[in-house]
């Protein structure tokens with residue numbers, strides 16, 4: 001049977017309503033319709049072709065990218081696409097490009113950290129792309145440590161200007177996307193200095209290139225930092241280097257939404273947390289979580305198609321060989337990745353709500369949920385991108401030799417995706433931020449301050465440290481409350497143990513440094529609990545369509561039980577489950593794999609409906 005006929009056959013065998021499942025994946029019928037419409041628009045437009053990407057030189061790749069970006073902008077204007085449709089179109093063009101940072105960071109930063117006048121001045125030009133902006137925070141010497149940045153912005157009361165300067169080689173801005181060739185402006189994060197006093201890092205809008213001839217302005221040295229990982233991939237992006245030699249900007253070019261400098265040079269810190277200067281990073285981190293589910297679904301889609309079509313060994317009496325998807329080892333490697341795509345999709349939907357909620361609260365000067373939002377965005381960005389990067393590599397291996405071919409789509413997908421573990425915050429550094437939040441919560445347990453939201457379970461830690469999971473048979477692991485309690489007990493035990501061990505150190509900072517690995521692992525346990533709990537909440541919603549909810553329940557159990565199996569040591573050490581109960585969980589997982597199989601290609605292949613036209617380079 002031809003591969004495509006087989007796919008059609010597999011779809012027909014689906015025991016659930018594929019059309020409704022597409023809506024679940026997209027988040028709503030409207031979102032699905034927009035995605036499908038824009039995906040068809042991109043797939044049918046030869047300008048957006050991708051199959052030649054890995055064969056182009058860096059220069060031709062960059063020209064090709066500029067051409068696509070210009071064509072995308074032209075189509076957005078011609079078709080009067082909405083902001084959501086335009087964002088989808090840029091997403092489906094699927095090539096790292098300067099507009100990612102212009103729309104994804106430069107504009108959000110002005111909206112989040114600029115005052116009303118600055119928004120009115122800069123946003124209209126940015127929306128019309130009369131100026132192109134980038135987000136220039138990282139320097140050659142500092143990326144993770146934002147408070148270590150060296151670029152200076154010194155206020156000159158004589159002229160009512162800031163002098164932007166790169167005092168050292170390591171203060172050179174290094175990495176900003178869009179900086180190397182395209183951006184006319186940058187959002188520069190620099191040390192604010194007034195009257196000899198250093199007020200820490202703040203944002204400044206600085207013009208880099210002339211709007212007439214695009215040449216760098218006086219005092220500006222700017223260029224591209226060169227080839228990056230792999231051919232094609234992120235080399236379509238002009239990540240750049242930038243140095244300032246006493247460049248003067250007007251005072252009103254400091255973003256004044258969070259803090260201000262008066263005409264007299266007085267620094268005014270509004271009564272808002274200084275960390276709002278980091279707000280754009282929080283915004284992007286929550287976007288990256290949803291993006292992880294997309295990248296993961298693409299890799300799993302390729303690996304599933306291969307696994308359904310590929311046959312190897314097992315022929316009897318000249319009959320067909322065995323489909324590799326029927327091997328238990330293939331299933332145990334592939335199906336948890338399929339389940340993870342859904343898990344990340346749903347937690348990404350929730351995180352978008354959490355971010356929207358905190359944005360509304362901030363407008364009412366309610367900062368109460370800011371610490372939790374920071375911990376959730378940092379932790380989920382870290383855990384989902386690490387898992388997705390590992391999963392894309394696993395999908396390559398699941399496809400045998402073909403997975404290593406560019407035409408499989410996997411090498412390019414891997415090369416474009418893996419920097420997500422680094423940009424917008426190194427994943428370990430972000431886990432340590434989560435750990436800091438966990439330790440602070442544990443330290444306050446006796447204070448009467450009741451933990452709420454995603455950390456509420458910590459308020460039940462006394463019970464959780466004693467609880468024993470009620471599992472006597474494998475099918476007991478199919479109960480969401482049993483799984484949830486196991487994950488809560490594991491996370492609580494790991495955090496409380498770290499907190500106790502920290503008390504063995506006279507100096508908390510020294511203790512945190514010595515226990516950093518344990519703290520990072522406790523952070524992972526906390527974040528995985530959030531993902532599991534949001535999947536459960538999704539299943540508690542009304543999910544229409546024949547068999548759709550049933551399939552999602554199977555995927556939930558595959559996701560949770562495969563994690564439990566992978567981290568069994570943590571769960572058993574927490575005392576909440578016994579080795580025998582762990583074995584029963586693994587037995588249940590094996591049973592689930594056989595259920596997922598018969599629907600798997602349909603589950604996956606409907607996702608292909610959205611993406612296969614974009615995986616033009618996938619040749620099998």
Ligand SMILES: CC/C=C\C/C=C\C/C=C\C/C=C\C/C=C\CCCC(=O)SCCNC(=O)CCNC(=O)[C@H](O)C(C)(C)COP(=O)(O)OP(=O)(O)OC[C@H]1O[C@@H](n2cnc3c(N)ncnc32)[C@H](O)[C@@H]1OP(=O)(O)O
Pocket residue numbers: 096100101103104105135137138143144145146147177275276278279281282284287288291370371374422423424425426429433436437440
């Ligand atoms: C290709 C596209 C694919 C996917 C994306 C899709 C859409 C996205 C849209 C647009 C983006 C486009 C493309 C994305 C691709 C590439 C872009 C990449 C851009 C970048 O990389 S920009 C640079 C990113 N850099 C970082 O993330 C730096 C990481 N470091 C930090 O954030 C900080 O240095 C720190 C948090 C590690 C430490 O900060 P600090 O020293 O000031 O703070 P402390 O650790 O001392 O903590 C003090 C206190 O503050 C709290 N805190 C810290 N941070 C925050 C925060 N952000 N919000 C709220 N609170 C915060 C901390 O918890 C402490 O509180 P406590 O109560 O005192 O404990």
Ligand SMILES: Cc1cc2nc3c(=O)[nH]c(=O)nc-3n(C[C@H](O)[C@H](O)[C@H](O)COP(=O)(O)OP(=O)(O)OC[C@H]3O[C@@H](n4cnc5c(N)ncnc54)[C@H](O)[C@@H]3O)c2cc1C
Pocket residue numbers: 101135136137138141142143144145174175176177234239419422423424425426427428429432516
């Ligand atoms: C493709 C790409 C695009 C980018 N785009 C932009 C952009 O547009 N704008 C921008 O400003 N930046 C951008 N960046 C830079 C990016 O944000 C930084 O690289 C990132 O924040 C990591 O910082 P770093 O490079 O200093 O890594 P480092 O912090 O030097 O990390 C190196 C190692 O040190 C470890 N480490 C560091 N600190 C600690 C600690 N306290 N405890 C334990 N371990 C620690 C890390 O875990 C890691 O293993 C981009 C980077 C990439 C790769």
